[in-house]
Amino acid sequence: xxxxxxxxxxxxxxxxxxxxxxxxxxxxxxxxxxxxxxxxxxxxxxxxxxxxxxxxxxxxxxxxxxxxxxxxxxxxxxxxxxxxxxxxxxxxxxxxxxxxxxxxxxxxxxxxxxxxxxxxxxxxxxxxxxxxxxxxxxxxxxxxxxxxxxxxxxxxxxxxxxxxxxxxxxxxxxxxxxxxxxxxxxxxxxxxxxxxxxxxxxxxxxxxxxxxxxxxxxxxxxxxxxxxxxxxxxxxxxxxxxxxxxxxxxxxxxxxxxxxxxxxxxxxxxxxxxxxxxxxxxxxxxxxxxxxxxxxxxxxxxxxxxxxxxxxxxxxxxxxxxxxxxxxxxxxxxxxxxxxxxxxxxxxxxxxxxxxxxxxxxxxxxxxxxxxxxxxxxxxxxxxxxxxxxxxxxxxxxxxxxxxxxxxxxxxxxxxxxxxx
Ligand code: LLP
Numbered sequence: 223x224x225x226x227x228x229x230x231x232x233x234x235x236x237x238x239x240x241x242x243x244x245x246x247x248x249x250x251x252x253x254x255x256x257x258x259x260x261x262x263x264x265x266x267x268x269x270x271x272x273x274x275x276x277x278x279x280x281x282x283x284x285x286x287x288x289x290x291x292x293x294x295x296x297x298x299x300x301x302x303x304x305x306x307x308x309x310x311x312x313x314x315x316x317x318x319x320x321x322x323x324x325x326x327x328x329x330x331x332x333x334x335x336x337x338x339x340x341x342x343x344x345x346x347x348x349x350x351x352x353x354x355x356x357x358x359x360x361x362x363x364x365x366x367x368x369x370x371x372x373x374x375x376x377x378x379x380x381x382x383x384x385x386x387x388x389x390x391x392x393x394x395x396x397x398x399x400x401x402x403x404x405x406x407x408x409x410x411x412x413x414x415x416x417x418x419x420x421x422x423x424x425x426x427x428x429x430x431x432x433x434x435x436x437x438x439x440x441x442x443x444x445x446x447x448x449x450x451x452x453x454x455x456x457x458x459x460x461x462x463x464x465x466x467x468x469x470x471x472x473x474x475x476x477x478x479x480x481x482x483x484x485x486x487x488x489x490x491x492x493x494x495x496x497x498x499x500x501x502x503x504x505x506x507x508x509x510x511x512x513x514x515x516x517x518x519x520x521x522x523x524x525x526x527x528x529x530x531x532x533x534x535x536x537x538x539x540x541x542x543x544x545x546x547x548x549x550x551x552x553x554x555x556x557x558x559x560x561x562x563x564x565x566x567x568x569x570x571x572x573x574x575x576x577x578x579x580x581x582x583x584x585x586x587x588x589x590x591x592x593x594x595x596x597x598x599x600x601x602x603x604x605x606x607x608x609x610x611x612x613x614x615x616x617x618x619x620x621x622x623x624x625x626x627x628x629x630x631x632x633x634x635x636x637x638x639x640x641x642x643x
Contacts (some may be wrong), residue, residue: 269480279497359412378423409436421459507595530565
């Protein structure tokens with residue numbers, strides 16, 4: 223459920239008509255709902271109630287400071303994967319003890335930065351990283367809490383580009399070698415082994431892959447404890463999928479996911495961390511765009527929008543489907559017609575949808591891409607020197623620009639000219 227609904231035929235973000243934001247901000251832009259972000263965070267938090275737990279929002283999904291502050295105020299921790307994300311989390315007021323540091327290629331500089339500023343744990347992904355972290359820790363005279371990310375070789379049954387838990391993926395250490403690697407970690411004085419980490423992929427629409435992975439983690443916890451490790455924390459990653467269409471089968475709910483965690487791991491008495499990103503931010507955001515032209519092609523009509531693949535790359539990159547809806551609701555009974563929905567960028571890949579059924583639209587009409595809150599703005603670029611589009615946050619009847627559209631001068635002036643020119 224989200225808070226982008228029609229009221230009196232006008233698409234609203236909570237209680238603000240989207241057209242009102244368009245008048246103030248121009249198109250295209252991303253718009254997020256505070257109520258949806260809040261609701262989704264609480265669903266996870268409540269799903270783990272009764273277990274010692276921390277919901278660490280995977281801020282790679284949407285990392286605007288205002289979004290982070292909204293979630294941090296609810297008690298969220300953060301899952302960060304770069305020095306930049308760490309800095310963003312701290313700037314939003316998230317204390318170090320609520321930040322977990324993930325990622326397959328952390329640099330020594332990033333390690334140092336997080337150790338200086340405070341961190342809950344590092345999720346270590348390889349033996350060379352373990353050695354580097356140990357060296358940094360010893361150099362700084364500290365001991366670092368770590369989990370080791372295991373790769374359980376489970377098929378997440380999601381898009382190949384976002385599956386991470388199969389042995390051919392670059393992530394984690396093979397679970398079969400875990401005992402050996404944990405033994406090595408225990409020998410390194412700069413590291414304190416506190417738990418196990420696993421993340422098998424994103425946009426999972428069934429619970430079975432989670433079950434298979436978590437059962438393996440439960441067995442491993444018992445084995446590692448027998449080996450003398452004090453396993454007291456389990457970081458279970460993110461990955462729970464969201465409905466991208468109104469019609470498709472609904473993915474499992476956070477309550478069902480929470481029940482699965484309790485069932486597979488609850489008896490171990492560990493503190494549970496989860497790292498959801500998409501489910502918190504995805505349906506909390508829309509991308510609003512204006513139709514520039516409707517062009518009749520051979521056997522098809524192109525709806526040419528002012529948003530493009532540089533603003534929302536998911537359709538080009540993963541063939542992802544995003545529902546597209548008119549901002550002014552079509553009158554009942556209006557017959558829909560197929561459009562190829564495209565952006566202005568000079569690539570055929572700049573296609574959001576083919577043969578998409580929509581009510582008849584003309585230049586100047588507004589449309590909204592639904593479910594665009596996660597992996598939308600954060601994956602945008604300035605390709606074709608198109609400015610990064612603004613982000614807007616709605617809160618009840620209020621809205622605020624939380625990232626302004628840069629001017630052309632601001633974009634150009636980031637370049638510097640060498641003295642010989
Ligand atoms: N934890 C780790 C270690 C991750 O790698 C990810 C996502 C998450 C948590 C959050 O997963 P989520 O709950 O959002 O599924 N750009 C792609 C998605 C990439 C996901 C990468 N890792 C997309 O647009 O579909």
